[in-house]
Amino acid sequence: MPRRNKPKxxxxxxxxxxxxxxxxxxxxKQAAERGAAExxxxxxxxxxxxxxxxIDGGWYLTSQRETNNK
Numbered sequence: 550m551p552r553r554n555k556p557k558x559x560x561x562x563x564x565x566x567x568x569x570x571x572x573x574x575x576x577x578k579q580a581a582e583r584g585a586a587e588x589x590x591x592x593x594x595x596x597x598x599x600x601x602x603x604i605d606g607g608w609y610l611t612s613q614r615e616t617n618n619k
Contacts, residue, residue: 574607581608 575581578599585597588610595612602609 572609574605574609576607578608581610585610 573584575584578601581599585599589595589597592612594615596615597610597612599608600611601607
């Protein structure tokens with residue numbers, strides 16, 4: 550007899566890429582810039598830039614370490 554209450558397995562959401570699941574999504578560019586300004590207080594050696602995702606239209610932060618090769 551087959552099992553009737555078979556669980557449905559959800560591997561991933563199709564509307565959100567796997568790479569963006571760990572990121573904080575901001576609704577506007579200004580909100581993302583405020584988030585970058587707040588984060589830089591705790592990590593001053595990082596340089597943040599803001600970009601808009603072409604997939605979901607949300608705004609995200611990307612970071613790069615500042616190097617002092619002088």
